[in-house]
Amino acid sequence: xxxxxxxxxxxxxxxxxxxxxxxxxxxxxxxxxxxxxxxxxxxxxxxxxxxxxxxxxxxxxxxxxxxxxxxxxxxxxxxxxxxxxxxxxxxxxxxxxxxxxxxxxxxxxxxxxxxxxxxx
Amino acid sequence: xxxxxxxxxxxxxxxxxxxxxxxxxxxxxxxxxxxxxxxxxxxxxxxxxxxxxxxxxxxxxxxxxxxxxxxxxxxxxxxxxxxxxxxxxxxxxxxxxxxxxxxxxxxxxxxxxxxxxxxxxxxxxxxxxxxxxxxxxxxxxxxxx
Numbered sequence: 001x002x003x004x005x006x007x008x009x010x011x012x013x014x015x016x017x018x019x020x021x022x023x024x025x026x027x028x029x030x031x032x033x034x035x036x037x038x039x040x041x042x043x044x045x046x047x048x049x050x051x052x053x054x055x056x057x058x059x060x061x062x063x064x065x066x067x068x069x070x071x072x073x074x075x076x077x078x079x080x081x082x083x084x085x086x087x088x089x090x091x092x093x094x095x096x097x098x099x100x101x102x103x104x105x106x107x108x109x110x111x112x113x114x115x116x117x118x119x120x
Numbered sequence: 121x122x123x124x125x126x127x128x129x130x131x132x133x134x135x136x137x138x139x140x141x142x143x144x145x146x147x148x149x150x151x152x153x154x155x156x157x158x159x160x161x162x163x164x165x166x167x168x169x170x171x172x173x174x175x176x177x178x179x180x181x182x183x184x185x186x187x188x189x190x191x192x193x194x195x196x197x198x199x200x201x202x203x204x205x206x207x208x209x210x211x212x213x214x215x216x217x218x219x220x221x222x223x224x225x226x227x228x229x230x231x232x233x234x235x236x237x238x239x240x241x242x243x244x245x246x247x248x249x250x251x252x253x254x255x256x257x258x259x260x261x262x263x264x265x
Contacts, residue, residue, distance in 0.1 A: 025225070025226060025229070028222050028226070029226070031219075032219065032222075032223070035219070049185075050178075050181075050182045050185040053178060053179065053185070054178075054179040054180075054185075057179050077161070077164075077165050077168070080158075080161050080165070081161075081162070081165055084158065084161075084162060090136065102165075105165075105168070106168070108169075109168045109169055109172050112169075112172045112176070113172045113175060113176075116172070116175055116176045116179065116180065119180070120179060120180075
């Protein structure tokens with residue numbers, strides 16, 4: 001039987017903890033790239049005002065990138081906050097409430113942000 | 121520490137440490153970066169609606185942009201402008217610390233540099249970068265330059 005644990009563990013498998021570790025880093029890299037893209041446009045986009053600021057997000061490629069970042073941020077914050085609840089909240093019922101509230105909070109904020117982005 | 125050698129609560133052996141006990145430990149710099157990574161992440165999580173509100177107001181229309189801009193000077197609702205600035209400054213710090221500490225993680229993952237000395241020096245570098253940038257942006261925010 002093939003070895004599928006230790007350094008040979010199956011990347012697509014569940015319950016190794018590896019998926020969360022990797023997704024936390026992948027989503028972080030997306031957010032850092034977004035930050036740099038936004039920063040460069042703010043710095044080299046001339047005087048900052050409503051037109052130049054909203055114009056940044058009105059570009060189609062920036063909308064796509066911002067949308068990806070909103071989803072990445074929500075997933076990143078979910079993994080992080082779930083770890084926090086798992087560390088500090090021991091009663092299962094209370095932890096479930098915190099986790100469900102976290103999902104509602106993140107989905108709500110993400111939906112609002114997407115709505116703002118879409119009507120530009 | 122003397123407390124550690126004492127037997128734990130007889131009523132609940134292996135009980136979780138209380139926060140007041142945990143706060144007795146003096147943290148090395150790397151541990152301080154670590155716990156503040158968590159604190160800054162939680163801060164941004166709880167202030168997420170405020171962040172989306174700022175995004176909403178700043179891009180939706182020229183009128184909403186003015187509302188956004190005046191929140192920092194005249195305030196918004198019952199919240200005075202300086203408090204808005206303080207919260208935004210906290211968010212700036214949280215973002216900078218979280219991002220810098222996160223890049224430190226990526227760097228450690230990529231280079232496998234997990235020695236005690238490198239952990240210490242990269243933690244000091246993390247604080248240097250995040251605090252200097254926070255001070256610079258904070259000075260700009262409060263109109264010092």
